[in-house]
Amino acid sequence: MAPDETVLVREVMSTPLETIPATESVQTAAERMRDHDISGLFVPGxxxxxxxxxxxxxxxxAGDDPAKVTVGDVMTAPVERVTTEVELNEAAEMMTTYGIKHLPVVDNQxxxxxxxxxxxxxxEFE
Incomplete structure (x- = not known):
């Protein structure tokens, strides 16, 4: 990528958005992440x-049973988010500022x- 080229979040984001209900087990979440080769799932609601x-x-x-702990018990909420039109470097700065590795992306609606x-x-920047 050229140094003066702007990259928008929509150009690199993962789609479709993989989701999981808060009532599902952590074990189910782990299986879904493995199956989709991703490291985070969005929890709608x-x-x-x-x-x-x-x-x-x-x-x-912690020695807890992942089959008995729910996603809602361990998820981070509320979440920071970005729009599809945010520049990728701004999203990266947000992750650094908030100490997070994932940002859900929303459209204009x-x-x-x-x-x-x-x-x-x-x-993207390598």
């Missing part, structure tokens, strides 16, 4: 959130349409 591989590792490390991760931001 009034208290929208995100569950990541780090959340799953924390459950296992505020509908969740994708996810951008720190991997997307670093690989």
């Amino acid at each position: 009034p208290d929208a959130g995100i569950v990541t591989t780090t959340d799953i590792v924390d459950v296992v490390a 505020s509908d969740y349409v994708g996810m951008v991760s720190s991997t997307d931001t670093t690989s």
